[in-house]
Amino acid sequence: MAPSHVLRCCQRGLAWIPVIFIALVVCWSYYAYVVELCVFTVLSTTEQLVYLTFFHLSFIMFVWSYWKTIFTNPANPSKEFCLPKAEKERYEKEERPESQQEILWRAASNLPLYTRTGSGAIRYCDRCQVIKPDRCHHCSACDTCVLKMDHHCPW
Ligand SMILES: [Zn+2]
Ligand SMILES: [Zn+2]
Known part of the structure; x- marks a missing residue:
């Protein structure tokens, strides 16, 4: 192992x-x-x-x-929030954040997203490789993006 x-x-x-x-x-x-x-x-x-x-x-x-x-398992973002394979590859190859954002903006054009980062960018999780829906956050303890996440409760 x-x-x-x-x-x-x-x-x-x-x-x-x-x-x-x-x-x-x-x-x-x-x-x-x-x-x-x-x-x-x-x-x-x-x-x-x-x-x-x-x-x-x-x-x-x-x-x-x-x-x-x-x-109960935590709810994860649905498939629509994953980038299509080709877009994902382009996103990973791209080094400039502006171009990466362009890819995300295009992919997210039909998604119901209202929350942006402080700088106005689309929220994307590099670890799970998904566009984060509103109120979704990556939980480092569960190592996955969780919908409507507030905090990870050990109890
Ligand atoms: Zn957790
Ligand atoms: Zn994540």
């Missing part, structure tokens, strides 16, 4: 540490609430029932949302 490949695998493995930490905290809180509070401390059955029902309703919604958040 190439060293970069090994590094990538290690990074992926380490990325699970915060998630495992949260899962352990959740398990511990579940035990503290359900067993220690509801079973051993609260003695009235009606109170226990009310406490447990509300707790489990919120708990299920929390676990479901957390699960969806962890296992």
Whole structure:
């Protein structure tokens, strides 16, 4: 395996540490609430029932949302935002930024783009080789362009 490949695998493995930490905290809180509070401390059955029902309703919604958040892949820009093969080759060969921008302007003429860089240029990701749609940013942790990206959340 190439060293970069090994590094990538290690990074992926380490990325699970915060998630495992949260899962352990959740398990511990579940035990503290359900067993220690509801079973051993609260003695009235009606109170226990009310406490447990509300707790489990919120708990299920929390676990479901957390699960969806962890296992939903980030959305990437669609195919229309990739440069056609010929244009991509021209873009890579071109050294002057103005000519590169011309290629991008032509390719983006039919795309719904409203956001430009500070200098008025079309936003392009050299790593993913796509024109970045509005609100799309390259996530260095996921190493891909993510739509509507706000920040990479390790939790
Ligand atoms: Zn990310
Ligand atoms: Zn990217």
